[in-house]
Amino acid sequence: MSGSIVIKNGTIINRTSQLVADVKIENGFVAEVGKNLKGDTQLDASGCIVSSGFVDLHAHLREPGKEEAETIETGSRAGALGGYTALVAMPNTDPPQDSVAVIDFVREQGKRAGLVDVVPSGCITLGRLGESLAPMAELAQAGVTFFTDDGNGVQDAALMRRALEYAKGLGVTLAQHCEVAELTKGAVMNECRCCTDLGLPGWPAIAEELMVFRDIELVRITGASMHFLHLSTKRSVELVRAGKRDGLPITAEVTPHHLSLTEELLSSYNPVFKVNPPLRSAGDIQALKAGLLDGTIDAIATDHAPHPRRDKEMSLDMAPPGMLGLETALGVVLAEGACEIRDIVALMSWNPAKIARIDKTHGCDVAVGNKANLCVFDPELTWSIDINRLASKSVNTPYLGRTLRGRVRHTIFNGSPTVIDGQARR
């Protein structure tokens, strides 16, 4: 689609303003914001919010290595349908993203798909094995701004301290998957009454909280900045809140599923509800929501984790953890009613763009001269998932049969529509 695009009559949400206006896009940038604008293509946005495109700090795109579950193209399309214009690709691929070659491959595949900016994260440790540092400076030079061993926490405190010290000079963000592995051996679900009844090994909250605490203290002595991935417990929120009160350079994310689903779902014996960290209690959800409201939690990130059907048809203990998230994140968060729409734009676009250090091109105000990475969504529309129409290659969504509220109508990536009226353009 060439020529100019005008998004008509949407409510534009920017950091310090909110107005109903048209947005004209030309040559990849926002060219004009005003009334009665004309363009070659007009996209209706009446009743909709127009904001900067969403940025996901936590997407498992599975390529290279597990293309049966997802490819960078199918994951990008799922992202575009969810209103995303940038996805931080998690490094637990095969081979893992610990070398410039793999980083370049992931980025190039992203460009080939051309549906979102695929931002490859780098491993903190070689092979995500937690034994020695990945070539972080080399990777940073190749453009990596976000490092994590996600899927694993870095267990060795001395190595983590060194990683933080080393990262300080590189201008990158380190992100931790907080899980003390000795405490979660064989764990399937939250350690709670429900796991008592089911006879399943529990994943205790303290396994997360111990590492949150350790890393906050490591940040305190190193001064390096740190992002906490998928926080799931009340005490984790309290620890991060206290750390922020002390002025430490820490940020944190929660997932839509940890805001909306509880541990009791495991008593359906359906491995679609198995996720790491596990679904927790209603009390934890309450604390996470409070964390969103008071700024303790900076971002909502999907932890989109596709798995092929056959893997999720294994038993609860054998099935891999993880659930889809990209196509449902907005609908789940709005249905939960956890915060205002403005907060949601901050949590899903402005803040994560900054944490991923891509805020020159993403999460920018909808204003003349800024890159046109935009999301247009109807915050009121209720809908439910049609499992046959998911863009993701996998179907492990936990939201089948649930009513979601708020749906992406158009997504503009680099000035071109990737989604129009809820349909992917390609």
Place this chain on the structure above:
Amino acid sequence: MKHLRSIDELGLDGLNKLLQLTDHMAEINQRPVPKVPALRGRTVASLFFEDSTRTRLSFETAAKRLSADTLTFNVSTSSVNKGESLRDTVATITDMGVDAFVVRHKSVGIPWQISAWTTASIINAGDGAHQHPTQALVDCYTIREATHAQNFAGMKVTIVGDIKHSRVARSNIQAFSMLGAKVTLVAPPTLLPPDVSHWPVDVSHDLDEVLAESDVLYMLRLQSERMAQGHVPTLREYSEQYGLTQKRVLGLRSNAIVMHPGPMNRGVEMQIDPSDVKNSLIHRQVANGVSVRMAVLFELLGSGSNLAGQA
């Protein structure tokens, strides 16, 4: 009743119904030719992914006494070893025309997952540390047989051992409580589940303290790997604290019953030969296993017509 997967799902009415039906089956088993045509033409498949002696054999015996055909699935010689998924395995056996699967698996929830993949009835013969409902039926029946009590109101049942990893305990706690018994769990804290505050039980860490008050002493098997996992420092120490010794047998009430689901770990939870325990029902538990499983198979697969005829 379509499936038997947990005591919870069965409920009190279902439990009583099966216990009554077991009386009929016990009568059949007394006959010179203990066989009836009740399930002729029905096929029962045993799907055992874990080792078993008494459960598997008693189900197969039960099916044969009701004239059902049986298929035994041998994991070690099956296509599972060629990487066939559980779903495909179940679908394949279903296609052969099977009316019920008797399933044992190390993983919690498998009987429920399988239910979604087949039209056949599912009988849970043990899923991980979760449920073993036919064992609970056997145990309830055995206590009833010994005490002639229709319900267990006022009865004090003490379950000793590795509650945390025990499917027998989970099913029995539900069943005994449903029938009115007061259940006390005795175990070191490391062998209790993380939170039992919502279970209808008392908890003690001192066997000698509750011994004299128990009407039923139910000993659980302690697997030796619990030591390697650090749940108990040594089997010797466990045995001393929680094992059934000669001294503890003498501390029991004269009419107290001793039970064990087997297989026993002699020298660990059973320091004494069970034949030296006056009121041991361990052999009755095994003997009743066949009658109970006949009742279960008949309830799920029978047409309700005659149990009377000769095969």
